[in-house]
Amino acid sequence: MGVEVVAGTIQDQSADAFVIRINDGSVQSGQTLLLSKAAGNLGGKIGVADLNTDGTCSAARIEESIRSIIAVVERESFWSVAMPVIGTGPSGILEVHALAIMMLTLHEMQFMGGVTIVRG
Numbered sequence: 001m002g003v004e005v006v007a008g009t010i011q012d013q014s015a016d017a018f019v020i021r022i023n024d025g026s027v028q029s030g031q032t033l034l035l036s037k038a039a040g041n042l043g044g045k046i047g048v049a050d051l052n053t054d055g056t057c058s059a060a061r062i063e064e065s066i067r068s069i070i071a072v073v074e075r076e077s078f079w080s081v082a083m084p085v086i087g088t089g090p091s092g093i094l095e096v097h098a099l100a101i102m103m104l105t106l107h108e109m110q111f112m113g114g115v116t117i118v119r120g
Contacts, residue, residue: 002115003106003107003114003115003116003117004114004115004116004117005099005103005116005117005119006116006117006118006119007118007119008118009118010083010084010118012118013118014080014082015078015080015081015082015116016044016073016078016079016081016113017043017045017072017073017078017080017081017082018044018045018046018081018082018083019045019046019048019081019082019084020045020046020084021048021049021050021051021086022047022048022049023049023050023055023089025053027047027049029049029052029053029061030050030061030064030065031048031049032046032048032049032069032071032072033046033047033048034046034072034076035047037076044076044078046069046072046073046081048065048068048069048083048086050062050065050086050087051087051089051091054091055089055091055092056091056092057087057088057089057092057098058093059093059097059101061087062086062087062093062098062101062102063101063105065087066086066101066105066109067105067109069083069086070106070111073111074111074113078113079114080113080114080115080116081114081115081116082115082116082118083115083116083117084117084120085098085099085118085119085120086098088120095119095120099119102117103117
């Protein structure tokens with residue numbers, strides 16, 4: 001499978017699971033949750049709090065978020081996942097740097113499924 005970087009929206013992607021960013025304080029910083037899973041393993045929504053409580057991000061937080069997302073994907077037996085660039089935002093990391101951290105982490109993990117990273 002592998003990693004693909006595309007432009008567009010998460011909703012436009014074909015994947016078994018989709019990641020959304022939750023940074024409204026309802027989820028602990030760094031936490032990843034399975035928010036929903038369709039019957040028969042037809043898809044799921046995964047939420048990740050990828051920013052620190054002060055709205056900033058670090059390389060370590062991005063790596064932790066990616067590892068946590070892939071752990072949920074593997075646990076739930078999804079074959080593919082679409083996600084936004086993790087760790088970006090007004091006080092986050094520049095998209096190009098966040099993307100490099102994501103790609104390196106995914107490469108190190110050797111996830112056998114498909115990953116689509118959607119640039120905003």
